[in-house]
Amino acid sequence: MTGPVRIAKAGGCALPFTFAGRSMQGRAGDTIASALLANGISTVGRSFKYRRPRGILSAGEDEPNAIVDVTLNGVRVPNVRATTQALEAGMQVSPVLGRGAALLTKLLSPFLASGFYYKTFLWPNWHMFEPAIRRMAGLGRIDPASRMSAGPGGNLSVDLCVVGAGRSGLRAAIRGAQAGQSVLLVERQDVPGGSSLWRGGDGVAGLLSEARAVGVTVWTGSTAFGAYENGRLGVHRQGDSVTLGGSLWVVQAAEVVLATGAIERPMLFERNDLPGVMLADATLNYLRRHGVLCGARPIVATNNDSAYPVALALAEVGAKVTVVDSRPPSERSAAAAKRGIRVLTRARIARALGRGRVSGMVLADGQRIEGDLIAVSGGWTPTLHLYCQAGGKAIWDEGKSILVPAFPVPGISLAGRVAGKWEAPDDLPWAWSAAPEIPGDGVSRKVWIDLQNDVTLGDVELAARENFTSIEHLKRYTTLGMATDQGKTANLLGAAAMAQATGRATTDLGLTTYRPPYVPVPMAALAGLSRGPVQSPLRRLAAEAAHRAMGATLWDYGGLLRPAFYGADEGSIVEECLAARQGAVVFDASSLGKVAVMGPKAGELLDFLFAGRMSTLQPGRIRYGLTLNEAGIVTDDGVVLCLGPDHFLVSCSSSHVGGFVASAEEWRQTRFGRDAVLIHDRTAHWATMSLSGPKAKAIMAGLGIVGTLDDDAFPHMAFVMGQFMGREARVARVSFTGERGYEISVPAGLAVALWPSLIEAGAVPCGIEALGVLRAEKGFIYVGQDTDGETMPHDLGFDAPRLKRRMGFVGDRALQLPVAGDADRKQLVGLAREGGGVIPAGAHLIEDGPRRSIGFVTSSHQSPSLGRGIALALIEGGRARIGEQVTWFDLGKTGRATVTPACAYDPDGSRLHV
Amino acid sequence: MSDRSTFWPAPPDSITARIEAVGVTVTASCGDRGVFLLSGSSKTVAQLVKDYPGTLLQIAPDRAMLVTDAQVGLQDGWHPAGVAISDLSDAHIRIDIRGPAAAALLALGSASLAIDPNPRAAAVGFAGVTLLVEPLPDGARLYVERPWAPHLWHWLLAATQTAKDQP
Amino acid sequence: MTNPGPMICPFCGPRDAGEFRYGGDPKAARPAFGSSDAEWAGYLYVRENARGVAKEYWVHSQGCGQWLIAERDTVTHVIQRISEATA
Amino acid sequence: MTAARRKPRYSALALLREGLRGQSGWGPAWRSPEPKRRYDAVIIGGGGHGLSAAYHLAKDHGVTNVLVIEKAWLGGGNTGRNTTIIRSNYFNRESQDLYDASLKLYEGLSRELNYNIMFSQRGSIELAHSAADMEGLRRVVNAMQVSGIESSLLSRDEVLAMVPLLDPSPNTRWPVVGAAIQRRAGVARHDAVAWGYARAADGFGVDIVQSCAVSGFLIQGGRVKGVETPFGLIEADVFGMAVAGASPEMARLAGFKLPLLCMTLQAMVSEPLKPCLNHVVASTPNGAYVSQSDKGELVIGGGLEHVPSFARRGDLRKTAEVLASVVEMFPAFSTLKLMRQWGGTVDTSPDNSPILGPSPVPNLYLNCGWGTGGFKAIPIGGKMLAHLMATGKHHALSAPFGLERFATGRLIDEAHAGVAHD
Known part of the structure; x- marks a missing residue:
């Protein structure tokens, strides 16, 4: 009993590797599987549930058993499919399922039929059994320290994409290129040729050079793993090593031709899971491509003609071949016999023999046949995966005994064996199709259908008995087809077995849904460039370099990278707050929106977008306002400047600029008319530095940007134009800190000049953290933090739109809905903690008997200027509770606080005019 | 909360920044041109373009961006002639991507440029942001708004560091 | 028969679908201020959400910014017609 | 009334016995009968919510002359497609009460249904x-x-x-x-939740019919008299709709529209x-x-x-x-x-909260709008639909989630409360 051995002499250079700790040698051009076979390895792992030994079944992406963990250059890659992964020198290959618990499961196996876990583990509860079950389950082992990189990938648009560079694929690509189409040909293997590489049949080299000559782009080591909508294909291109993720290419193809061939089916007989049972086509692949003879005394078992060339090839290299053909004698069987091959016809396999590896088989009529390899061919299943993913439906054609497309899918056509066109290459007319043969009654049911998930014929029949008879129930109840090979060799056999068990035709049962990816795809390749700072990028300030130069700490504020504070640590926030109240501070407000609204209906559009009227705004003046959605909920707040007749500038808050522009454009284009009003987002053109504090006016005087600073000529909520470094500047008197304020806007190119000039003029740099405290002291809101998805204008004290039943703006009608008048609406108020401390933001206000939440703290800080904690909160009927005490709750702690008006600092606003 | 200024790389200097990669050269520039967003009837826009020669990038039926060669003082606002003007001279950083491999890099950034490298309208989605494309004989000039320029630059750095062993 | 391919913007031409954003149901007129609460709720929240060809607003947000009306099959995502939305 | 009284109880002992008899003794987990012409109650949708409703109609209200109609295969909609997460960390009190009641039911469900759903409370x-x-x-x-x-x-x-x-x-x-x-x-094994409820409901005598799509409603006098199916018209006094993604289509057949996308x-x-x-x-x-x-x-x-x-x-x-x-x-x-x-x-739904309660057609009750969070709500969603169908009135937990909230504007907003869904 010899098992697999390398018979061909020379070949690629030697490649040392280890398997389960034992050092071995393969050679260049080997897959891990062919190298293992060359070293006489039969068992490559153990099955999921019964821990039975598993040997290599196939030579392609349909392999269920040869799943290994591979470590190379210190990187461990779990669940590598040995049959498609090229061998590399220095690989440490380890089988996935160790021997552990094999004896126990062998004893328990009669009790471990499919779905047993649904019927037990009820007492005491699942948590007691789960850890053990999880340890037994799972395949590969992840290494926390291992990392895999991937290429950037790309997008490609072509007229025609052909999948599969076998003969049919090459011909389709050439036809397309000759017809003037741009053609991409995608081939999974490392060289074009498809099955002709081992099935023989010349002409491939000629076709390949012709394809290249007419301009076909050929990608090898590339798998079209997914067909998505509108003719888009996901293609994974392998990296040069197992430790590299390769890259994701998205191919937009007007037409797709699938020349993806077919997958050989195993046969069903008792103990068909023994190592040494292989697909016939695979044994030919290993012989012709890797010089490996998988068995000295192979038994070729088949129900179709495709196995005869395999038998002849094995015989040619000296193997003692026996053919077991379940069909009556035929011209094919006679020809083989003439070549000295022992052929048994009308012969069915009953049982495989051997411990740990095949030693022969017993036929249905009791005959015993010795052999060290059973090469099976149970028929072929067209690889219709991408057609089905793209919206097609594969149905079993009882007549032809193959899967066929039920209806055409636009843009997708089939070529070659996937289309059931069986005329084989040139001289070997084969009939490959055959109906799957399911063992009848009175035969052991220990017949394996899904080798990786250990699903037997008995499991399928148990599912039928328990009425899990839909194909989807069969899959989910028995886990048939849910392993890493996704049932490529099992699904159809499962369907045929369930059909027989329930007296139906395989066609009626249908198949489970084909889902991407066709083969597992590295997550690193799918992530592509989206790593680190390139993932979910932040917007940046024009003056960022200047802030960095001053050692600012930068944080993410709603999608923007902004200075949090300028000192060494968060302690400097207090100093910045005090500087604002006592001297003057400057903060970078460049991200505030500057959206121009122009045209005859500009004022009318703004009246419609804002809860208060804007069209009455005079040139040079500024007005604060709220925008709502049609449900009356506050979506943003901001100021509007009137720059001139029919020319307004909306300064919305930094994180809502995109939202405001989108909403304004919706109403402009669907209600007001494109010509009547135009919207230009000028935000990026301007940099805005906001100076505020009692000394702000003195500093402005020193800068000379604007002519007059006289309060009558230049009052609060007005703006004037000025000059900075020879270019136009705009200075607006608005205040978000409650202090006198001058917002200076200059062209963005001058940002890095304006910021230092304000610092040199005596302004203290102020970060967003301090700004958060200053505006909270004033009770000024951050929409989205101090408001939630239910807050309406009157909850914030803007009662006019609702009470005056103002009409003609977004959300107007919603302010009259019953909910708008509920007494228990949450209203924005201030809170002063008993004893002066800080109530954590996120704390709730509670009422007892029974305890329930009546609101929550939205903003909370220690106020350096007031020397106590201040907070804003949304509380049910808040304004009516001003002056009352409430109880706050935070993570189990409670305390008291007094409800105050939202504004805790300079309520009458006298500071603005100091 | 830790300082994020190390994770988010400092923005490149938008004059001297340059990337040299296999088959592609990337350079940046900004500031030295008058750039105006024009909206209004095509007649009035055409008249303006005649008076202020430069490149006109058509963005939408109702807007186009005029890139003049000099700092020119077109007045912001709504003009009775029925055209709206916005001075966006400092709004964009111009990034030129040139060389034989430019087309593939542009296609990686925008599947739309893979479909049509010379789009009828200038605005496209590129590396997750919306920017303007001016096709060049050997590549393209991208006009990206300043807040997104650092991201685009770091995306270009990542995209051009193609390891040779990953296709 | 070719694939439906990328989305065709009436102004910008064929573009990757990722540049477009769904903009809601094309509403008839906005109910008058005096409409009933139920009418307003219908305008705000009730949608056709047809299975099959549906009339939808789309916005070419990473492009010309135009609001478009598309007739799109909500099962196959194939767009049969797309045109500029008008006031 | 314990669940599944007419079914052989699942247990380690039963497994041992069947293990020695080649697993031949297990009967069907549920029957696949031809539907009768008339029932007391018909539930459209054989997913988790529909099967749980049938189970609770029988167990809580003694209504066992019930039909569950499934257009494809049982548990094949969202019940079989979700990421199996069960939690109740919601913001609004109404949502907390509803989803935590569901979590409590899940905690005892394996034993109650005598079917291991493998609910793993791992945090x-x-x-x-x-x-x-x-x-x-x-x-x-x-x-x-x-x-x-x-x-x-x-x-x-x-x-x-x-x-x-x-x-x-x-x-x-x-x-x-x-x-x-x-x-x-x-997390839990999602398919097992559907199969556990189906088996238990079948044990009470509920008929579950698969591959049976509803093609129309017969509405007389403003009430649903029956539903059109491949088996012909099936009549009942009260109807429940738990069809998730098919809700807009089903509502259109019954003559109304829903605030769903x-x-x-x-x-x-x-x-x-x-x-x-x-x-x-x-x-x-x-x-x-x-x-x-x-x-x-x-x-x-x-x-x-x-x-x-x-x-x-x-x-x-x-x-x-x-x-x-x-x-x-x-x-x-x-x-x-x-x-x-x-x-x-x-x-x-517009506020990311479910819609539970009467539809515009009086004897047709709604269970929909769960959005991305339906799996965690299967036990309570079924219990609430059963209570509505059996009593014609809201249960205290379902009352805030009626369809009328969209007209009053009293939404239960879980969209902006910053709670990641599912």
Whole structure:
């Protein structure tokens, strides 16, 4: 009993590797599987549930058993499919399922039929059994320290994409290129040729050079793993090593031709899971491509003609071949016999023999046949995966005994064996199709259908008995087809077995849904460039370099990278707050929106977008306002400047600029008319530095940007134009800190000049953290933090739109809905903690008997200027509770606080005019 | 909360920044041109373009961006002639991507440029942001708004560091 | 028969679908201020959400910014017609 | 009335007995009868909610002359497509009461149904990557604690100790700053929930008919008299609708429209691994979440694709976006491969809260609008629909979720409360 051995002499250079700790040698051009076979390895792992030994079944992406963990250059890659992964020198290959618990499961196996876990583990509860079950389950082992990189990938648009560079694929690509189409040909293997590489049949080299000559782009080591909508294909291109993720290419193809061939089916007989049972086509692949003879005394078992060339090839290299053909004698069987091959016809396999590896088989009529390899061919299943993913439906054609497309899918056509066109290459007319043969009654049911998930014929029949008879129930109840090979060799056999068990035709049962990816795809390749700072990028300030130069700490504020504070640590926030109240501070407000609204209906559009009227705004003046959605909920707040007749500038808050522009454009284009009003987002053109504090006016005087600073000529909520470094500047008197304020806007190119000039003029740099405290002291809101998805204008004290039943703006009608008048609406108020401390933001206000939440703290800080904690909160009927005490709750702690008006600092606003 | 200024790389200097990669050269520039967003009837826009020669990038039926060669003082606002003007001279950083491999890099950034490298309208989605494309004989000039320029630059750095062993 | 391919913007031409954003149901007129609460709720929240060809607003947000009306099959995502939305 | 009294009880003993008899003694988990012409109650939709409603009609209200109609295969809609997460960390009191009642039912469900649904209360962790995220989570944790539902905040070090594969470095796109955890939350075997309820309901005599699509309603005098099916007209006194993504279509057949928008929610799994992740981990800002199934696959989900769709399959761009976030948070996952990706059609409501209660047709009751959060609500969704159908009145827990809330404007907003869904 010899098992697999390398018979061909020379070949690629030697490649040392280890398997389960034992050092071995393969050679260049080997897959891990062919190298293992060359070293006489039969068992490559153990099955999921019964821990039975598993040997290599196939030579392609349909392999269920040869799943290994591979470590190379210190990187461990779990669940590598040995049959498609090229061998590399220095690989440490380890089988996935160790021997552990094999004896126990062998004893328990009669009790471990499919779905047993649904019927037990009820007492005491699942948590007691789960850890053990999880340890037994799972395949590969992840290494926390291992990392895999991937290429950037790309997008490609072509007229025609052909999948599969076998003969049919090459011909389709050439036809397309000759017809003037741009053609991409995608081939999974490392060289074009498809099955002709081992099935023989010349002409491939000629076709390949012709394809290249007419301009076909050929990608090898590339798998079209997914067909998505509108003719888009996901293609994974392998990296040069197992430790590299390769890259994701998205191919937009007007037409797709699938020349993806077919997958050989195993046969069903008792103990068909023994190592040494292989697909016939695979044994030919290993012989012709890797010089490996998988068995000295192979038994070729088949129900179709495709196995005869395999038998002849094995015989040619000296193997003692026996053919077991379940069909009556035929011209094919006679020809083989003439070549000295022992052929048994009308012969069915009953049982495989051997411990740990095949030693022969017993036929249905009791005959015993010795052999060290059973090469099976149970028929072929067209690889219709991408057609089905793209919206097609594969149905079993009882007549032809193959899967066929039920209806055409636009843009997708089939070529070659996937289309059931069986005329084989040139001289070997084969009939490959055959109906799957399911063992009848009175035969052991220990017949394996899904080798990786250990699903037997008995499991399928148990599912039928328990009425899990839909194909989807069969899959989910028995886990048939849910392993890493996704049932490529099992699904159809499962369907045929369930059909027989329930007296139906395989066609009626249908198949489970084909889902991407066709083969597992590295997550690193799918992530592509989206790593680190390139993932979910932040917007940046024009003056960022200047802030960095001053050692600012930068944080993410709603999608923007902004200075949090300028000192060494968060302690400097207090100093910045005090500087604002006592001297003057400057903060970078460049991200505030500057959206121009122009045209005859500009004022009318703004009246419609804002809860208060804007069209009455005079040139040079500024007005604060709220925008709502049609449900009356506050979506943003901001100021509007009137720059001139029919020319307004909306300064919305930094994180809502995109939202405001989108909403304004919706109403402009669907209600007001494109010509009547135009919207230009000028935000990026301007940099805005906001100076505020009692000394702000003195500093402005020193800068000379604007002519007059006289309060009558230049009052609060007005703006004037000025000059900075020879270019136009705009200075607006608005205040978000409650202090006198001058917002200076200059062209963005001058940002890095304006910021230092304000610092040199005596302004203290102020970060967003301090700004958060200053505006909270004033009770000024951050929409989205101090408001939630239910807050309406009157909850914030803007009662006019609702009470005056103002009409003609977004959300107007919603302010009259019953909910708008509920007494228990949450209203924005201030809170002063008993004893002066800080109530954590996120704390709730509670009422007892029974305890329930009546609101929550939205903003909370220690106020350096007031020397106590201040907070804003949304509380049910808040304004009516001003002056009352409430109880706050935070993570189990409670305390008291007094409800105050939202504004805790300079309520009458006298500071603005100091 | 830790300082994020190390994770988010400092923005490149938008004059001297340059990337040299296999088959592609990337350079940046900004500031030295008058750039105006024009909206209004095509007649009035055409008249303006005649008076202020430069490149006109058509963005939408109702807007186009005029890139003049000099700092020119077109007045912001709504003009009775029925055209709206916005001075966006400092709004964009111009990034030129040139060389034989430019087309593939542009296609990686925008599947739309893979479909049509010379789009009828200038605005496209590129590396997750919306920017303007001016096709060049050997590549393209991208006009990206300043807040997104650092991201685009770091995306270009990542995209051009193609390891040779990953296709 | 070719694939439906990328989305065709009436102004910008064929573009990757990722540049477009769904903009809601094309509403008839906005109910008058005096409409009933139920009418307003219908305008705000009730949608056709047809299975099959549906009339939808789309916005070419990473492009010309135009609001478009598309007739799109909500099962196959194939767009049969797309045109500029008008006031 | 114990459940499934006419069914052989599942137990280790029964397994032992059947193990020695070649598993031949197990009868059907549920029958597949031809439907009768008339029932007391008909439930449209043989998913988790529909089967749970049938079970609760029999168990809570003694109504057993019930038919469940499923257009395809039992549990084949969203029940068979979700990422199996069960939790009740919601913001509003009405949602907390509803989803926590569901969690409590789940805690006893395996024994109640005599069917192991493998509910693994391993804790659901929501990551914060900034101080602002932490404040948002604190707002929800406090809301839950005030309502008496266990939940707490975790420090950065506690999170990294529980989830060692997370990238601890401050220099990653999603630095771990802390998290919120609900320890009673976890995952379950989703198919088993549907099969457990089906078996128990069948045990009470409920008829479950698959491959039976409703093609129309016979409405007389403003009430539903019967439903048109491939088996002809089937009449009943009261009807319940629990069809999730098919809700708009079913409503149209009954002559009204709903405030729903059906979209695709994607899910995906890695190849199976030895145990390496012992909690559900979600990230609010990037919307990705991951847990490990008992078979070893990493079950990964991400946000919605905001496009009306009944395609039940996701776009490659969204798959790549979700995986990019997961790999950035768990760098070791870069060595893994995506094994399978699919989609379900989720019926989202304007406030991300369900719609439970009478429809505009008096004797047709609604259970829909669960959006991305339907699986965790199967036990309570069924119990509420059963109560409505049996009594004609709301249960206290379902009252706030009636269809009329959209006219009064009293929405239960779980969209803006910053709670990551599913």
